Amino acid sequence: MAASRLGATAGVLPNWHQLLDKISRGWERTAIYIPVLLMGLLALGTYWLVRNTPDALVPEGSKAVSAEPDYYMRQFGIKTFDETGQLKSDVSGIEMRHYPETDTVEIDKALIRSYNVEGRLTTSTGNRALTNGDGSEVQLIGNAHVVREAYQDPDGKEVPRLEFRGEFLHVFVNEERVKSHLPVVITRGRDQFAGDNFAYNNLDRVADLKGRVKGLLVPRNAPAGAAP
Numbered sequence: 001m002a003a004s005r006l007g008a009t010a011g012v013l014p015n016w017h018q019l020l021d022k023i024s025r026g027w028e029r030t031a032i033y034i035p036v037l038l039m040g041l042l043a044l045g046t047y048w049l050v051r052n053t054p055d056a057l058v059p060e061g062s063k064a065v066s067a068e069p070d071y072y073m074r075q076f077g078i079k080t081f082d083e084t085g086q087l088k089s090d091v092s093g094i095e096m097r098h099y100p101e102t103d104t105v106e107i108d109k110a111l112i113r114s115y116n117v118e119g120r121l122t123t124s125t126g127n128r129a130l131t132n133g134d135g136s137e138v139q140l141i142g143n144a145h146v147v148r149e150a151y152q153d154p155d156g157k158e159v160p161r162l163e164f165r166g167e168f169l170h171v172f173v174n175e176e177r178v179k180s181h182l183p184v185v186i187t188r189g190r191d192q193f194a195g196d197n198f199a200y201n202n203l204d205r206v207a208d209l210k211g212r213v214k215g216l217l218v219p220r221n222a223p224a225g226a227a228p
Helices: 002-031 034-052
Strands: 071-081 087-099 104-115 121-131 137-148 162-172 177-180 184-188 191-195 197-201 206-210 214-216
Touching: 104 137, 121 162, 184 197, 184 206, 191 206
Parallel strands: none
Antiparallel strands: 071 087, 087 104, 104 121, 121 137, 137 162, 162 177, 162 184, 177 197, 184 191, 191 214, 197 206
């Protein structure tokens, strides 16, 4: 009876050894693939995070610039001053719109009063006005009208009132220039000139009119309203 039990036990132990050997060999074969499996799981996890993470905030300076206005004002008035506190410009209108794409301002029913370094006043009006960011250039569109008031030059000589009228006027405020590719009428004191296009420089007081040019010169001693 004892011999029978011993034989049975001897037959079972080798089977356990064989099973452990098989498990060990299987683990060794499997272990070489574990790094590959872990890398695969890591890649899947990274892909899932990328798909489910909200878009990063774009830096302020890298935002796409919109062609639409970013702000507007209605029934507005804006005054600007130089570093000494002297008034440089006074701008008003029905509505103003700022376009960040070009850094330009569009004004409906614009009224712009500009003062040069000597304090001389130039008034610009139009159905619509387009200005650059610093206001040094103004394009007047529709019923464009620019007036430079009379003043005395350094020699004490009277410089008469000067005005320009047309459907389009391009004003260079700092350079005191006005030009247009469309017909314009210039009134200087009581004299009047017209041309198909023109350019005027107030610093040298020269107007260059081209195309069909007409002029009306009134003698200085003639009464107001008299024909030449």
